[in-house]
Amino acid sequence: MSLYAVNAGWTVREFVPDAQFYGIVVNAFSVAANGVPRLNTSLWTLALAGMAAGAFIGRALATRVPERGARLLVLLLALAGGLSTLAKGAWKL
Numbered sequence: 001m002s003l004y005a006v007n008a009g010w011t012v013r014e015f016v017p018d019a020q021f022y023g024i025v026v027n028a029f030s031v032a033a034n035g036v037p038r039l040n041t042s043l044w045t046l047a048l049a050g051m052a053a054g055a056f057i058g059r060a061l062a063t064r065v066p067e068r069g070a071r072l073l074v075l076l077l078a079l080a081g082g083l084s085t086l087a088k089g090a091w092k093l
Contacts, residue, residue, distance in 0.1 A: 002078040
């Protein structure tokens with residue numbers, strides 16, 4: 001999705017809501033297929049605190065990070081995810 005957004009010329013303000021919606025849909029299907037993760041209370045609390053902190057930090061940085069820097073960060077995160085998937089697949093061979 002990140003590469004599509006770059007090729008389509010989306011700004012970060014256009015990309016973020018679409019990426020969030022996509023993430024919600026993918027995770028909803030994952031929970032439907034695999035069930036709710038079995039975590040203890042402290043892990044659920046940590047996960048919720050992490051999401052809240054991420055939302056707070058993201059909102060604070062949204063106006064301070066230049067478009068080019070945000071686009072580079074998104075592409076680097078996508079590259080890291082792709083390389084991680086590739087490494088996991090190669091390791092299983």
